[in-house]
Amino acid sequence: MEQRRDISAQQARKMIIEFSRRANIGHIGSALSVVDILTAIYSNVINIDNLTSNERDRFVLSNGHTSLALYIVLNLAGILPDSELQTFFEDGSYLGVHPDANITGVDFTSGSLGQGLSFGAGAALAAKLQSSGRRVFVVMSDAECNEGSVWEAVMFAAHRRLSNLIAIVDLNGQQAMGYTKDVLNLQPIAEKWKAFHWDTHSINGNDISKISNTLNSLNTTSAQPHVIIANTTFGKGVSFMENKLKWHYMPLSAEEYVQALSEIEQQ
Amino acid sequence: MRKTFVNALIDLATNDERIVLLTGDLGFMVMEPFIERFPNRFVNVGVAEQNMVGVATGMAESGMIPYVYSITPFAVLRPYEFIRNGPIYHQLKVRIIGVGAGLEYGHDGISHFGIDDIGVLRVQPGISIFAPADYQQADSIFRKTWDMRGPIYYRLSKDEKSVVPNLSAAFEIGEAQFIENGNDILIVTLGTIALEAAKAIELLKISGVHASLLMISSINPPPLASLSQILPKFKKIITAESHYINGGIGSMIAEFIAEKSLHCTLIRCGIDHIPNGQIGHTEYLLQTFGIDEKSIAAKALSVLQGKNI
Numbered sequence: 001m002e003q004r005r006d007i008s009a010q011q012a013r014k015m016i017i018e019f020s021r022r023a024n025i026g027h028i029g030s031a032l033s034v035v036d037i038l039t040a041i042y043s044n045v046i047n048i049d050n051l052t053s054n055e056r057d058r059f060v061l062s063n064g065h066t067s068l069a070l071y072i073v074l075n076l077a078g079i080l081p082d083s084e085l086q087t088f089f090e091d092g093s094y095l096g097v098h099p100d101a102n103i104t105g106v107d108f109t110s111g112s113l114g115q116g117l118s119f120g121a122g123a124a125l126a127a128k129l130q131s132s133g134r135r136v137f138v139v140m141s142d143a144e145c146n147e148g149s150v151w152e153a154v155m156f157a158a159h160r161r162l163s164n165l166i167a168i169v170d171l172n173g174q175q176a177m178g179y180t181k182d183v184l185n186l187q188p189i190a191e192k193w194k195a196f197h198w199d200t201h202s203i204n205g206n207d208i209s210k211i212s213n214t215l216n217s218l219n220t221t222s223a224q225p226h227v228i229i230a231n232t233t234f235g236k237g238v239s240f241m242e243n244k245l246k247w248h249y250m251p252l253s254a255e256e257y258v259q260a261l262s263e264i265e266q267q
Numbered sequence: 268m269r270k271t272f273v274n275a276l277i278d279l280a281t282n283d284e285r286i287v288l289l290t291g292d293l294g295f296m297v298m299e300p301f302i303e304r305f306p307n308r309f310v311n312v313g314v315a316e317q318n319m320v321g322v323a324t325g326m327a328e329s330g331m332i333p334y335v336y337s338i339t340p341f342a343v344l345r346p347y348e349f350i351r352n353g354p355i356y357h358q359l360k361v362r363i364i365g366v367g368a369g370l371e372y373g374h375d376g377i378s379h380f381g382i383d384d385i386g387v388l389r390v391q392p393g394i395s396i397f398a399p400a401d402y403q404q405a406d407s408i409f410r411k412t413w414d415m416r417g418p419i420y421y422r423l424s425k426d427e428k429s430v431v432p433n434l435s436a437a438f439e440i441g442e443a444q445f446i447e448n449g450n451d452i453l454i455v456t457l458g459t460i461a462l463e464a465a466k467a468i469e470l471l472k473i474s475g476v477h478a479s480l481l482m483i484s485s486i487n488p489p490p491l492a493s494l495s496q497i498l499p500k501f502k503k504i505i506t507a508e509s510h511y512i513n514g515g516i517g518s519m520i521a522e523f524i525a526e527k528s529l530h531c532t533l534i535r536c537g538i539d540h541i542p543n544g545q546i547g548h549t550e551y552l553l554q555t556f557g558i559d560e561k562s563i564a565a566k567a568l569s570v571l572q573g574k575n576i
Contacts, residue, residue, distance in 0.1 A: 054330055101357055107328065112352055118321020119353065125322060126329030129287070129307065136325075149349075152318035160310075 007076040009039040009208060013237045013264045015072045021257045023089035027097065029235035029247030031069040033172040033205075034139065037230055038073040040211035041137055041168075048079070051105065057134050058123045060108045062116020063141035063170060064098035071095055071103070079105040114147025116140060117167060121157045124165035124225070135164045135220050143175035146184050151196075157225040158197040165225040166218060167198075170205060172234035176248055193227045205230025237264055268405040268423040269297045269366055275409035276334060277301055280308065283414075285330060285360075289323055291316045291337040293366075298336075320346040323361040324353030332360045332413070338372065339365035339381025343420065347387060354418035355393040361418045368398065368422040368458055369509025370538075370552040381422070382538050385457065385486055386514020388420050396486040398422035398458035400444070401429055403436035404484060411438060424459040431461045434482065443490035445497055449477020452567050453501040456482050457508035457516040463553065464507055466560035471567055478567055483516050494523050498531070503570050505534045507558050512537035534570050536563060 016031045047057045061070050071088060074080035084104055087093035094100045098111030108119050120138035127134045144150060157165050171189065173180050180186050194200040199218070203210050211230065218226045235241030238260045252260060277300060280286040287308045288301055302309045312319040316337055323333035335342065342365040343350070354361035365384055372379035388396055395415055399405035405423065412419055437444050443455075446465075454464045461482045468478045481497055483490060498504065498520070506517040517535030524533055538556045545555070553559035557566065 058325075058328075108324075109352065109356055112348060115317075115321055115349060115352060118318045118349070119325040119328070121318070122322035122325020122327075122333075123329050124325070125310070126326040126331050129326075129331070130329065149315075149317040149321070152313075152315035153321065156312055156315065156318050156322065159313075 005043050005077045007039050007043045007073060009036050010264060010267055012039060012069065012072045012076055014261060016068055017252070017257065017260045017264065019068055019072070019088055021252045024251045025089065025097070026247070026249040026251050027065045027068065028252065029174070029241050029244070030063070030066045030141070030172070032236045032238060032241065033232045033234045034063070034066045034170045035069040035073065036206045036208050036232070036236070037139060037168055037170060037211055038069055040208045040215065042073050042077040043208070044212035045215045046137060047134070048105070051079070055132055055134055058107050058120065058136040060110065060116040060120045060136070060138040061099050062110055062138055063113065063144055064110035067097060067099045070099055074105045113141065113144040114149040117150055117153035120165055120167070121153050121162060124157065124162040125160060127164055128162065133221065135166060138165070138167045140167060140169050142169055142171045142173065142186055142189065143180055143183070145169065145186055145189065154193065154196045154198065161223060162225045163223050164220045166215065166220070166228070167225070168228040168230050170230055170232050172232045174234045174243070174245060174248060178245065190229045193229070197224055199224040199226045200229065201226070202229040202231065205232035206236050237267060239263060268399060268402045268427065269294070269425060270427055271402045271405045272364060272409060272423060273297055273301050275406055277304055279409070279413050280305055283332070285332045287326065287331055287333050289319050289333055289335045291319050291335070291341055293337050316341050316345040317349050320349040320353055320361065324349070324357065324359060327354060327359035327361050328357065332362065334362040334364055336364040336366070338367050338379055339384050339422065340379065343384040343388060350394070350418070351391060355391050358393060358417045360416070362413070363418065363420045364423060365420065366423045367425055370549050370556070371425050373549045373552045374546045376544070376546050377542050380542060382510050383514065384422060385510055385516070386518070389486060389514060389519070393417055394487060395419040396422070398484050398486060399424070400434060400456070400459060400461035400482045400484055401431045402427050403430060404434060404438050407436045407438040408484065412440060422458055426459055429459070429462050431465050431482065434461070438484060441485050441488040441490055443493035443497070444482040444484065445493065446480040448479050450479070450500060451476050452478045452503045452505065452571060453497065454478055454480050454563060454567065455504060455506045455516060455520055456480065457486070457510060458484065460507045460509050460558055463558060463560045464563055467563035467567065470560060470564040474568060476567065476571060483519070486516065486519070489519060495527070498523065498529055501531055503532045505536060505563065505567055505570065507536040507563050509553070509558060510537050512539050532570065534566060536566055
């Protein structure tokens with residue numbers, strides 16, 4: 001049974017700002033976009049009570065560049081110890097820009113876009129073959145769907161009826177050098193997944209209770225794999241970051257840091 | 268070796284439920300015995316080799332031992348980054364089967380030639396690489412290596428009949444197999460080019476030249492102790508492989524000679540330029556690239572006569 005954990009998304013956002021400022025790194029907008037999805041999964045959905053059991057649910061952060069949000073949510077969930085989190089971006093740490101399977105609570109190393117859904121499909125197929133009820137959650141970015149390998153995995157999972165596979169696409173509309181609609185248009189993305197025979201849900205990806213309820217309502221024992229098209233706001237919670245391309249890469253200045261923290265604390 | 272593989276896999280899978288077989292839609296008329304025996308442990312992923320390796324990674328993380336199967340370039344080159352980031356980095360028991368190594372798909376053209384697989388995989392420290400010299404040795408390799416830690420690449424030939432004289436299925440992980448015939452020159456081979464070299468050695472005998480054969484079937488881990496023992500005995504060494512001359516065993520031997528400061532002459536035989544588009548029987552292509560029995564014998568003679576130095 002999944003353990004309920006009390007994770008504050010506001011606290012997670014605050015820590016994203018603090019840690020990214022301390023390390024002087026970017027990818028802040030993506031972390032703020034995905035953090036509600038991760039909060040929902042680790043608060044209310046995923047079964048990882050025993051991290052060493054093969055029966056635990058699996059999680060893949062396929063858009064690995066949002067890892068800071070994952071580290072913080074894992075920490076707030078009581079999985080990643082403070083001592084490990086505090087090594088973030090230090091020389092010799094495993095906690096870098098992209099998650100590594102050596103980190104407590106991380107199942108798969110990622111960083112190269114377009115690979116995580118295949119890993120997840122394999123984990124889901126293995127669970128079926130091993131007659132296990134465990135589920136596999138794969139969080140992806142929208143721009144990641146530019147990769148052809150994503151669609152190989154999409155076809156495969158539907159063909160094998162991997163109902164225990166749940167993909168969550170963080171549809172924030174941005175990628176490294178522009179808006180997704182301008183770089184390589186993904187729309188109509190929900191219809192694409194539906195056409196590939198996935199059980200498709202398009203929801204507000206910054207609404208934690210909506211995400212949790214949707215994920216917990218899925219039939220993961222038979223029929224189709226599931227995809228949540230999570231409509232998110234890039235840079236959510238910090239006004240000057242929201243939907244601004246700059247925050248894919250740029251770190252915070254001292255002034256921006258103060259303003260960002262102040263805005264989050266007032267929410 | 269494809270039938271040898273499937274038969275060995277059936278035996279292994281009978282005793283270990285973790286074993287599953289994935290194919291990128293290849294293996295027609297080869298895999299049927301496995302499919303009939305284990306229908307639920309066979310997955311044709313379609314023509315999607317990146318996803319195949321990714322799926323195998325996820326399965327292996329869940330405790331299974333997936334074998335993924337395709338023609339060499341589609342098994343290695345197409346999903347290369349998946350192999351690197353998946354089973355190699357995570358050190359998972361994914362087994363990659365590449366068939367038709369070298370120039371065996373001779374009529375299919377450059378897209379199907381497996382002439383760079385060893386080179387691109389040998390740079391990765393975390394994957395075992397085995398290239399059987401004949402089907403008997405292939406059987407030994409499958410049964411001695413299947414449960415090794417981390418991923419394995421098996422470079423397989425389509426040859427199900429030929430046997431290297433006196434090899435007798437010998438194989439040990441991290442060792443090379445040596446067949447001593449004399450100290451005039453050493454021929455070092457990769458995989459089934461041992462068959463050509465063995466015949467070349469017979470041709471050389473007619474000319475009064477006594478050549479020995481060192482077969483490298485364990486590329487990673489490399490056969491360092493064997494090389495230390497055998498190479499210093501020779502002043503002239505030829506490598507022969509159905510692979511580009513860079514990156515394969517020619518490179519391995521060159522590295523070893525340089526690092527150990529051995530005083531010998533090395534001639535590397537293999538594919539030394541982009542195949543120009545000509546197709547043909549494997550025998551024809553081996554002649555074209557100078558790695559058939561006659562070419563190897565001729566090369567040995569010219570080296571001994573002081574040419575090519």
